[in-house]
Amino acid sequence: MKTLLTAAAALLALQAPAFAEDLDFLLINDSSADLVEFNVSPASSGSWEDNLIDGGYLAPGYEIGVLIADGATTCVYDIRGSFADGSEAEDYGLDLCDLGEYTFTD
Template sequence: MTKFAKFAAISAVAAFVYAGPAQAEDLDFLLINASSADIIEFQVSDPGDDYWTDNLIPSGYVLPAGNEIEVLIADGQSNCNYDIRAVWDDGSEYVEYDSDLCDLGEWEFTD
């Protein structure tokens, strides 16, 4: 084995051994409003946390009844489970705990 080949092999092993954990990915999914009212807020939280994220529906926008929107959770984490909260324009809200958003690929609210 040449010096270069040995160096390349050692470098490859060193890169594998010293590489940090895999990069976390942001999570995006389709939020579907199949209810009869407009959704004005959609928030998530890590299960067990006592706070909600900022509204994930873009500022100045509501999710009208019968519409859908792509939602991005850009928290840099690799988990899929979140507590979710939606608020409608009439003030009612829905909360669900420990939902796996990766497996679903979408979340649909109905009446």
């Protein structure tokens, strides 16, 4: 019985790196306009994911915690923000596994 448990534990340990890890970071709006749309997509994707603040906004000078639990095993993402004044900002190839915060500025 001990051998069976050891084999099962070893199998789980080998599979652990394949499981996705939730990514969380602090999003800060240090711009002069409300952030009205915020998209995060894996860098390998050809399109943007859904707006993470749909129906809301992040006012200048405020921050919010962002949790990405998309099941992906990648750490590298692209970020896009759209603002109430019509401006947009995009950033590519960010390692969200190491990112503690992301700040939008003018």
